[in-house]
Amino acid sequence: RRGISAPPRAQNVDDFDFCLPSHAQGVLEGLQRLRTNPKLADVTLVAGGREFPCHRGVLALCSHYFHAMFSGDFAESIAARVELKEVDPGALEMLLDFAYTGKVTINQGNVEGLMRTSSQLHFPTIQKVCSRYLRQQMDATNCLGICEFGESHGCPEVSSKAWSFLQENFEAVSLQEEFLQLSKERLATYLSNDQLQVQEEQSLAEAVLRWVRHDPGPRAQFLPELLELAHLVSLPDQYLQNLLATEPLVRDSDASKALVARSRAMVCTPCPKSHALRRGGRLSSEPDGPAPASVRGRAMPVPRRTP
Template sequence: GGREIPCHRSVLALCSLYFNAMFTGDFVESISARVEIKEVEPVIMETLIDFAYTGKLTINQKNVEALIQSSKLLQFTTVQKVCTRYLQQQIDHTNCLGIYEFGEVYGCPEVKVKARSFLLENFEAVSQSEEFLQLESDRLLGCLGSELLQVQEEQSLVEAILRWVKYNEAERSRFLPELFQLVHLPLLTVEYMRDHLLHEKVIQECELCRSTIENYQEKTKAGTAVQRHLPCLKKLQEVLVVIGGRAMEESDDEEDEETPMLSRNAGFYNNMIRRWLLLPDFPDYNKWGFSVVALNNDVYVTGGSRGSTHDTWSTTQVWKFDSKEGVWVPIAPMLKPRTNHATAVLNGEIYAVGGIRAGITE
């Protein structure tokens, strides 16, 4: 299955640290007419050599993992970066677990982090996939025990556990007690526990699980159980975020340039508790025409205009509200200044579309 591919040492040495060291060091390959590479498939080696000559690379779902493995081995740094980015863009609920394993085995931390984040933020969808049923017990325990895990309803977490156990009940039923300890019973309805959970065969056969549910039911009847409305870190809550704006009275002229900006300019509405709450102020408050979008539970504010009605300029600036840290931080600016544009999220990336460019730019 081998193949001989003619090429120049100098070309390979420019693109690969591996070949650079081989051809400039005291190795037999530095003077040999032929170099045998056993660890790389011929078609992948040919792709890498084509890249070295042309700077062009064809990546698809069939070759991306082989390209990452080979470019990492041969130290084609640029190829590795491009392929790693491509692989991250392909992550969805059907493959994130496999991509996570790949990232761990082949030392791609950025791939591993992206896949794990996707898993924790889209657990309910991932739990419906075939890959989920193949998950190792330690991986599942680590996922369910994470404070970053998000589910719409605790019931979906229970159903995922049951589905995983039933897939190989003989081998996996022994993990059920440990998995069940990660379930928040106060977030399950009494009816679901009574009419469904206690009738599950695997629950009936697990003494700890069954007794835990029955004891909780007794406490509920006695009025001593933890109330269901208590917050849970795993409970995903959607909120409505509002940023910026001016404080105008009914009598104010809409064209009045002196209308003051809001003193507190960022907040959100939590539908679970039916209340408006304040966020840390958006730092770039004296600006309008910006666009707001959410990605991975963080809020991004892009572009917008500064100045007055008669002297306005658009900006490229982008701010991110880090929901974990609770702070606003500036990040990489847009390529072009934009005002009154639209932003949208697709495959984990933010796209800015349209808008106008007013006056001078930053």
């Protein structure tokens, strides 16, 4: 059965419909002015010893965090003061200004704090804007830090863009200060990426050596492990010979010397059919398939090389 809808309300000939387009903006601006008078605010946020008078309704509209807080059965829903622990007061002030004005200025000095605090307090619009800013500002000097930052703050679109940038610009990235500050685990993760594109075949090995030289005391022990990820068997024999003859880090490491010597042997001598070459000069028993091009008598471009 169809429901019976109410007839449209008859409009009198003397009715006058009025709409003030600026009303919504005027109310928002008025609320912003009222923030300066604590008596006209209904909640005060406290962060880092600073107090921020504001209005529950405005916060709930802009933040999932505050919407849940003020609409749920929490003590904060009726409290006059709400303390926010481990929240950056400077970033909080910017978020509140945005909530009342719709305006925010993002720069290299505040983007990380804004992203972190907007993630904590669930301001989705600011999260998206910060994400866009980071992707637009990405270059060889900062992509590694942006990648880790995106991963730690649940921003896959940021970390994904940083990974892509690294893959396409590894050589430029490896020359930056950020690269030298990487942990061993993080560096190994990057070197293990099969999609890295390099113009020079020895770029991976040179990047490893630069990283170790930056702090040789604690890092020298990792040289053999990292060189294994550098495709030594794809490098010219002359380069490997020079490593053995002139590179102190290699000469001082028995494991590294053995790895380079083994890689030279693989470059110059075809592998038996029963062995297929793995990355970094390691052998794997795989009876089927031809030996890789990189061990057919001379070093060939690694798969990562830009076409």
